[in-house]
Amino acid sequence: MTHSPLWASAFRPFYLLGSAYAPLLAAIWLAAWFGLLPTPGGMPLKLLHGHEFVFGFAAAIILGIVVTALPSWAGTDEVAGGRLAVLVALWIAGRAAFWLSPWLPAPLPALVDALLFPTVMGMLAPQLLRAKNRLYLLLLPIMFALFVANLLYYQGAAKGDAGVAALALRAAIWAIVVLYVLKGGVLAPIFTGNALRDKGRGDQVPFLMWLETAALAALLLLAGCDLAGAPHPWIGAAALACALLYGWRSARWQGWRVADVPLLLTMHLGFAWLLLAFALKAVAELTGALPEAAWLHAFTIGGLGMMMLGLMTRVSLRHTGRPPVVPQVMLIAYGAMFVAAVLRVAAGVGAQHTALIGLATLLWASAFILYLMQFGAILVAPSLPRAAPRP
Numbered sequence: 001m002t003h004s005p006l007w008a009s010a011f012r013p014f015y016l017l018g019s020a021y022a023p024l025l026a027a028i029w030l031a032a033w034f035g036l037l038p039t040p041g042g043m044p045l046k047l048l049h050g051h052e053f054v055f056g057f058a059a060a061i062i063l064g065i066v067v068t069a070l071p072s073w074a075g076t077d078e079v080a081g082g083r084l085a086v087l088v089a090l091w092i093a094g095r096a097a098f099w100l101s102p103w104l105p106a107p108l109p110a111l112v113d114a115l116l117f118p119t120v121m122g123m124l125a126p127q128l129l130r131a132k133n134r135l136y137l138l139l140l141p142i143m144f145a146l147f148v149a150n151l152l153y154y155q156g157a158a159k160g161d162a163g164v165a166a167l168a169l170r171a172a173i174w175a176i177v178v179l180y181v182l183k184g185g186v187l188a189p190i191f192t193g194n195a196l197r198d199k200g201r202g203d204q205v206p207f208l209m210w211l212e213t214a215a216l217a218a219l220l221l222l223a224g225c226d227l228a229g230a231p232h233p234w235i236g237a238a239a240l241a242c243a244l245l246y247g248w249r250s251a252r253w254q255g256w257r258v259a260d261v262p263l264l265l266t267m268h269l270g271f272a273w274l275l276l277a278f279a280l281k282a283v284a285e286l287t288g289a290l291p292e293a294a295w296l297h298a299f300t301i302g303g304l305g306m307m308m309l310g311l312m313t314r315v316s317l318r319h320t321g322r323p324p325v326v327p328q329v330m331l332i333a334y335g336a337m338f339v340a341a342v343l344r345v346a347a348g349v350g351a352q353h354t355a356l357i358g359l360a361t362l363l364w365a366s367a368f369i370l371y372l373m374q375f376g377a378i379l380v381a382p383s384l385p386r387a388a389p390r391p
Contacts, residue, residue: 007084008383010084010087014088025056030362047166055150056094059146063087065315068319070124074131094114097113114147142179149169152165181274192254215245236284262331277302301344329370329373340359340361344361
């Protein structure tokens, strides 16, 4: 097993699992939404859908991205072979426990599904503690927050308390937003700076620690206010502060100057969707003119979807020895994800248009199907030998 290409790096099995699970989730959700399938357990459909979006699909892609990146960025050892197989087995066991939860004794699904993040933390913590850049340690509280949120969801489900389960999912989404701005806030300016230099268009902007600190503090304040049920004006003001701070932060990267580089365009579009999410949240809380949940789909489909596809493409090409040339089919996938986000946000802001929601779901799923068609065989095959670097 340890000699198979599939177990050489975390992105290989986790990208396969995540991109295969995405269309399956979409099909189950649409079928249940149209009344063609019963919903398991006593939780509302949107919470069942939300749990597996976060702890099933998103967890797989996020782990594939983060665990693969750490050896290059933080100098940690590669999680491969038997250790990687353990993580994959825990992810699969968690999905089985979730879907079988109506027929299992109450504590068992939670215990099985909650094992993944503590195991990842146990593997990474000793190495992150030795890393020169201490900022990588921020990964550990984020993973701990996801672990706690998952347990809290199951506690709510066991008691039939949809409010507790919904709060748990919202906490998990905020943890992912924090990870998004931290990791994306490192990768986007560095990759953009590299492209600007290569094309003779400038250089990477200097890192402003005070701006990064202020932006993170504003985000944590927004998340805290939202989860604590603070007064609407407080939440709205925090969301507006995030929109302004992250807007300034993103504008400094000069993403428009590399719009002709698809791998970078997806990242900057992802951050544009994040800014829209903050703005929608601010308008909803300050004026009540929009549904509060409008921001959620702007982030999960637009922000997270675009960033995931871009990074999945980049990692799948680079780490299998292929040139960073985006296949044509992935350009179609990027377009499908962008349109899916537009349709889903539009459907949420206006009336709950069934056709728009259904079409958005199909487009979202199709983006990952296209990724699977393009890279599925590559992920299980040996990497190509890399060309020797030019002197």
